[in-house]
Amino acid sequence: MGGVWDGVLCTHSLTEQGVLWSMCQVVWRPLREWSVTPDIVGAQSMRWSLTQLGLLAFSLYVPALLVAADPLHQVIDHHIGGAAGGPVAPAASDAEFLRRVTLDLAGRVPTIKETRAFLENVDAEKRGQVVDRLLASQDYARWMQEFVSVWVLERRNETTIAQPDWVRYLEESLAADRPWNEIVGELLFVPTEEPEHPAAAKFMLVAGRKGNSHQITQDIARLFLGRDIMCAQCHDHPSVESYTQRDYFGLYSYVQEKPSQARSEFESVFEPGQQSTGPRLPGRPEREIPDFETAPEAAAAAYRPRLMLSTDLPHPENRLFVRTCVNRFWYLMMGRGLVHPLDADHPENPPSHPELLEALQAGWVTSALRIKPLLRQIALSDAYQRAGSWTGLREGETIPEDRYRVALPKPLTPEQLAWSLLVATGNRGRMEQAPASDPKFNWYDYINGRSEQLPANTAETLDLFGRVLGAPEGENQDQFNPAMGHALFLMHEPLVLDWLEARPGSTIERVLAAKDASAQIEEIYLSVLSRQPDAQEHRDTLEYLQAHQDAPARAVVDLVWSLLAAAEFRLNH
DSSP, X not given: OGGGTTTOOOOHHHHHHTOSHHXXXXXXXXXXXXXXXXXXXXXXXXXXXXXXHHHHHHHHTHHHHHHXXXXXXXXXXXXXXXXXXXXXXXBOOHHHHHHHHHHHHHSSOOOHHHHHHHHHOOOTTHHHHHHHHHHTSHHHHHHHHHHHHHHHHTTOOOOSSOHHHHHHHHHHHHHTXXXXXXXXXXXXOOOSSSOSOGGGGHHXXXXXXXXXXXXXXXXXXXXXXXXXXXXXXXXXXSSOTTOOHHHHHHHHHHTOSSGGGOSEEEOOXXXXXXXXXXXOOTTSOOOOOOOTTTSHHHHHHHOOHHHHHHHHTTOTTOHHHHHHHHHHHHHHHHSSOSSSSTTBOBTTBOOSSHHHHHHHHHHHHHTTTOHHHHHHHHHHSTTTTBOSOOSOSOTTOOOOGGGOSSOOOEEOOHHHHHHHHHHHHTOHHHHHHOOOOSSOOOHHHHHTTSOOOOOOSHHHHHHHHHHHHXXXXXXXXXXXXOHHHHHHHHHHOHHHHHHTSOOTTOHHXXXXXXXXXXXXXXXXXXXXXXXOOOHHHHHHHHHHHHHTTTSHHHHHHHHHHHHHTSHHHHEEO
């Protein structure tokens, strides 16, 4: 880690955990520097008194160090529990946990086979085992590719890089758990000659970014530095003191492709006077610009601002980058960022748990900015595994979302909803193996009622769901809540009704083949809601089936459809 870790005196185990490294620096580095100062009168006595002072300072951190020696998921629970402000919900049931963690790590609901196996498993370590299984699965790579694509592309269109090439690049990178900073570096700069990962160029080429340095500047700041700095293009932000015009143009200078344009000149609309800056990240020193007049060709060949951006911005020592990305992965798992909204990181909007955010950053740096270890530790925490509903509240009491006392409900993303519907209805295998439509499926004509042709495979299905239920192209995808769209779509969508046909291998076929009504009810609930029905649900469903014995297939379809359209299915809870 170079200078970041220089002089840190921690035990190997503490460094392994990657927490409180900054505390170790605070205690040790000043002592080291001060004790070797040669011109202090009475250096020996001063050295001794500083040592005593260091011991005193160290003793003040003993409780924190004891926490740091624990696995990161226990550190999470220490900080969340300590700031809960009241009682917390009990642990989620096995069924609730399995559904939640499968959605968060695989982007789909569990299959009925997975649900039965997990509920019947009596191993005390089964929750950790399922986390590890999901992280090692192909579904993890597929889902994380979808999550990252929406994050960095914001559903923007681009055809220069074929979509299958982009998907393959991300899936392979995420399956191998390559360091996240390496991937981001590739997104920010792709060499024109013999690029190792040419598909990464899609990030810079999507609609709105190609050839638009200001859009690129604003997107990079928002997505990777947690700062919505659009206002700072013309002046310092009027309400956020730390969002400055100098920071804006420091980042803008990085995205210039021509070295001669690396120094940006700017003037505030409120304060006349020309200013300039070279490439510079917020809170970091300005990059020196060579003299292009004395040796223009040689200097220009060696000075590539965007290449420097690809190493400077995602560097592990750029704590703003690390903080922003840790916060987004926490949001993925917990439903709310420690800094929230995700692109409003500034002193006037401090993190809900600042010490926890520091610990997560340090732990992630120690794991080389690999995503899987971070997600694993969050999933193993009690805070993540809390129940989503709780009867322990006093009448009229509400819990602030940023206390994490109860699991927060999260609307399924369009991708999660599509895959979950395919799994719950038993159509995933058929749709994955199907060829593309011929003639080509036209999503625009379909959603506008001009065509009745249905998507033929998963790629066409995902495209349709993203366009119907996702935020508009290029807009903030994090703050979009498609809950009403979910419900209307599921109630009226011909594609969903088509998936409720009794095809070979489908859920409807399995339910109709069950030995009796009780077995049918269990099959329906385990397939759709990933749990057993409670006693009242069982009685009501049995009564419905008995009342419709003249049309049993229609009754089963109606029951499955009603559960698919319910909030319990449309939410990750």
